[in-house]
Amino acid sequence: MADSGKRVREILSWYGSDNPGTLNNLARLLNHGRLGGTGKLVILPVDQGFEHGPARSFAPNPPAYDPRYHFELAIDAGCNAYAAPLGFLEAGAAEFAGRIPTILKLNNSDSLYSGSDPCPAITGSVRDALRLGCAAIGFTIYPASSARNEMYAQIRELAEEAKAHGLAVVVWSYPRGSGISKQGETAIDVCAYAAQIAAQLGAHLIKVKPPTAHIEQDAARKVYEKQQIPVGTLAERVRHVVQSAFGGRRIVIFSGGEAKDKEGVIAEIRGIAEGGGFGSIIGRNSFQRRKSEAIELLHDVMDIYANA
């Protein structure tokens, strides 16, 4: 990887409006771990304890109840970063200081109550991220929810504050709510739109779900058909999503979704990598496996990206 410094510098050049503090933290994310310098990222996110409850998240691999486990997993696997809510980061930030870039998730939902139009609670602040030594803040938006404007206004304010303090901004953009169908949540037009919205809101790094070939909105379908945008394979769809995020000039990575077998994970990663995706965020498929298996899987995933 003789040109690794070059690729990172190229990516950083897309963020000309950011101050050196933010560029430095973006570089920390890009230069850390086994994929450091390649321009690709594999991130470990662990917010399922909050989102789905502890037993559903950690009982399949009980050591994962302990917040230190995830720091260790991310470090040992050579991930680029570890992302989690306030409590999980507080419980390890001092012990693992300096060993892996961290991303503080600033909003979260639990599943003890759920309405049709989701809106997460604010659960952390930029000041929390700073005192915990994080490289970035993370935030989930649900486009298609009737509460979307509230979320956009929140991330706008948090992103402005984060950037002013030299942090990077990571946005999970997951369309969901009464504006679209269940199937539409992963429709290609919707995923591409979700990436565009996150980019327009000022995200440095965008996480979306791997898109399906379904097209949700009639107005969009006409264009996809007329312009013959290829969306038949996952690689084609990923390529379209990446293009939809400022013509490829924003870092777009893909979530892993529900736990599945290793072959399923690997096949999906190949498609993402082939389509020019910048990487993956892999939660349940890593921490719900035994640690050695998880590291093996993560290494396999990283190798695919490294060779893409």
Added chain:
Amino acid sequence: MADSGKRVREILSWYGSDNPGTLNNLARLLNHGRLGGTGKLVILPVDQGFEHGPARSFAPNPPAYDPRYHFELAIDAGCNAYAAPLGFLEAGAAEFAGRIPTILKLNNSDSLYSGSDPCPAITGSVRDALRLGCAAIGFTIYPASSARNEMYAQIRELAEEAKAHGLAVVVWSYPRGSGISKQGETAIDVCAYAAQIAAQLGAHLIKVKPPTAHIEQDAARKVYEKQQIPVGTLAERVRHVVQSAFGGRRIVIFSGGEAKDKEGVIAEIRGIAEGGGFGSIIGRNSFQRRKSEAIELLHDVMDIYANA
């Protein structure tokens, strides 16, 4: 254009309550580009990626996925200014610094969710506009929406802050919502009212839609009939809208609306120019054409205004 400085000074004289910083930025908008000094403006706005999604906006002309494309188009065509949401401006503000005045749109709507009474999300701040070197903030209000008061209160606060920091204020005034019919959105009484509201809210530059001859409100119809206000031609209607914005002492420009053929665009511009409109804001009709065609069209439009 021997009297160009004179016309700009005349226009600036209408804004006697503004500080030199704001007057300077108004002058930047009026003096830049091919129409610089004429008192007319053609502005390139690109918020369709946020408003309609990336494929619907950019697939017809794929280079437009890249945010740099629009800076270049506005510069190459000699527009007075380029207006866009936060992400698009951040992605080019440093690279194109000093080459064209920019307007940061501070609120935006997406179309993954839509209710009957629109209210955009706040997506940027005055501080963002200042750090990105913008000449003005932009803001959309939807009179006739049940949420109008919220928007008016937002622009009031943002405009006060912008003016105090020497920025100009551009208001898109697009009546829409349960207070009026679909047809009423472009009714002559409604468009004139929309211009008045924006002016009363303190806008320096007002954007409305080209009005039709339809009259929406009964109370207004009585006056239009009694006073025999001429609204038969587009030029007459534009003249009435301009008059409705403080007797012509506020800059009123007109949006282009849906993509259409070149003849359609040109015909509409002629009407606007004949009626004393101060210019146009042309989005889809420019960036969805190939660049050379778009520049040709924009030049044709500018020529009409230059010779009006």
Added chain:
Amino acid sequence: MADSGKRVREILSWYGSDNPGTLNNLARLLNHGRLGGTGKLVILPVDQGFEHGPARSFAPNPPAYDPRYHFELAIDAGCNAYAAPLGFLEAGAAEFAGRIPTILKLNNSDSLYSGSDPCPAITGSVRDALRLGCAAIGFTIYPASSARNEMYAQIRELAEEAKAHGLAVVVWSYPRGSGISKQGETAIDVCAYAAQIAAQLGAHLIKVKPPTAHIEQDAARKVYEKQQIPVGTLAERVRHVVQSAFGGRRIVIFSGGEAKDKEGVIAEIRGIAEGGGFGSIIGRNSFQRRKSEAIELLHDVMDIYANA
């Protein structure tokens, strides 16, 4: 008018809790124009452009589209003050600086949308009033609206800020909404109550509508009948409303309402003056007439008050 200074000093003595800055601005309002020093006031308000739209407001007298027209009308007619929303004042404040006291209306409603319980939008600030050189802020409350508490809280906060900065506070108190009937909006018990509420909220100058003999509320009717409060003539009703505003120790003036013929206006003014009203606020009945006619009418009105 040998005792004019005396009367103004007497009125100012009612406002013992106010600082010299506010007393000075109250004195400016009382000492300016043809009625200066009499303790009576005639004020020109022009917010109809915002409230009813430009054509309905200004087409009957097209020079009135221009915001300078109203400054000139108020100055030429010798009004005590000119009141308008932000845009209209910004468009003339510098040019007419020092020639007439101005009142910045800080909230306004438009009629493109209307619900059953009105609540105006905040459209200006105390800082705006200060930078525009105003003598007072103006604010409309709609008692009887379900949103009344929101308005009361807003004027409370704005009035505190205005008083701390040496401005006077003018409250339009117009009961309207689902708490009362249409007829009740001008009922004598309701108008008197409206004056009391404005006074308790800390207004220096209160505007109400000329009351009718209708009594709206049952609990009030019992008292009016038992105490035999005379409400048969307009003068009696005005006297009761003035008494209801702290026993006559708050300045209460009356709005003119819809445009009507000159005789209608004059007859109403005679009743108000006879009843001890402090003056009138006359909008549509002045600026919708030709200027010379309007000045003649306003002078006739002022003469009635001067001789009351």
Added chain:
Amino acid sequence: MADSGKRVREILSWYGSDNPGTLNNLARLLNHGRLGGTGKLVILPVDQGFEHGPARSFAPNPPAYDPRYHFELAIDAGCNAYAAPLGFLEAGAAEFAGRIPTILKLNNSDSLYSGSDPCPAITGSVRDALRLGCAAIGFTIYPASSARNEMYAQIRELAEEAKAHGLAVVVWSYPRGSGISKQGETAIDVCAYAAQIAAQLGAHLIKVKPPTAHIEQDAARKVYEKQQIPVGTLAERVRHVVQSAFGGRRIVIFSGGEAKDKEGVIAEIRGIAEGGGFGSIIGRNSFQRRKSEAIELLHDVMDIYANA
């Protein structure tokens, strides 16, 4: 009253968390007037102009329209304090400075609109109370209203600010709203609960209504019956309410309610005094009488408390 200083010192000892400024203002309330030093209080409150309208409040005794009247009545009768909304206090605070402690009511309701779940408007601030030289702020809460939490949050914030600035805090605790029946508003369990809530919210002085023997809530009835709490006489009920406010270590006074004949008032006061109530707040029963009669009545009331 040889031990008057002692009793006041004893009462002040209950407020060990307050700063000397607040203790000083509590002492001002306790040491002023004919009951000064006895530990008992009779306060004149006049917010009926706002709450019920001017005619219903003042027409029975027209001098009471003038805000100065109430200052004079409270002073001449030797009340401990005078409580009123912003406008009424502003209209006399300078003229009567130093002659009687005043309490600024910071929230008020009018009766031009009324819903099932009351929530007053905020109509004054701690800064207003300070600039007007008040000894305390007053605030009404309506437990049992669906809007109760909003009121509790408001008084929490205002009380913190008031205490930090050396003011005392007086809370009117009047359960009302969809959580209870009309009869329940004065039920003994509800009044006792209302006193407890006000005390827990940090009130120094609590006003409740004289309770009836009705018990509203089933869960409470079981306890009253099991513990055989005596609530048969007014004195017993008052004793229970006083006990419910921190075992008698908070000042609890009782409102007079609707206007009634003198015997009715006196009988009620005897019950309150016998039960250990700290005093009364008497509005309509004082200012709706002729002044001499009102003073006579107030003196009779004070004598009962003085001899209790």
Added chain:
Amino acid sequence: MADSGKRVREILSWYGSDNPGTLNNLARLLNHGRLGGTGKLVILPVDQGFEHGPARSFAPNPPAYDPRYHFELAIDAGCNAYAAPLGFLEAGAAEFAGRIPTILKLNNSDSLYSGSDPCPAITGSVRDALRLGCAAIGFTIYPASSARNEMYAQIRELAEEAKAHGLAVVVWSYPRGSGISKQGETAIDVCAYAAQIAAQLGAHLIKVKPPTAHIEQDAARKVYEKQQIPVGTLAERVRHVVQSAFGGRRIVIFSGGEAKDKEGVIAEIRGIAEGGGFGSIIGRNSFQRRKSEAIELLHDVMDIYANA
């Protein structure tokens, strides 16, 4: 207890992100009283006066109406801390300063009004806690309420402020509301989830209810069955809840619930202690007994924990 310092240091080591001020206050809680140094806690909470009303709370043991009673009870029984709302703490904080760590409850609900989805009112502040010399703030969240996000946002902000000022954060996590059934409020999956949420929100000390063997959510049931998580005995369930709070690295204590006989209390405590619970918070079961009985009971409880 030769190793007491060691155990406390071990527990403090779990809170590596906290500043010395907060660690010092956590140590105060852990080192005070009969269980000081054991790592176990028994806390006296008295918010029932606010939550259920005074008679239901204190009539069974009338000395408890006096706020000083509870300070004395907590001190005499050797509790680790005393927790109460603002009024109760204000009424004794000075007199009992330095004798027992206190926890200010910052939100509370009363039962004069109750909707299906609870949300307590904010009734105190971090500044109140500081001026009253408290060691910690306390806050109740109701996961499963539609208002949960509001509560999470409140505690997020209060916890950030508390930690910055060196206070500890105690969260009562009581799922309740339309998201779950009545039975579900104490279901094992729900209690474990409640502990996880509080921990993720940054609580240092978490209070939950003793869980039953019921499983509320289908998605959770599958996991409990598949992973064969033992939940048959109270000890097993407590062990699971403690594990669910960061693998045992957060202090989790259990509430006592409704008043019951001594045997019932003791049996429950044995289960909690056997399951590794960190202690109990015992309100009604202590202050509704005669003081000597309450102290005897509390000592028995403490002995169980001391010997666990």
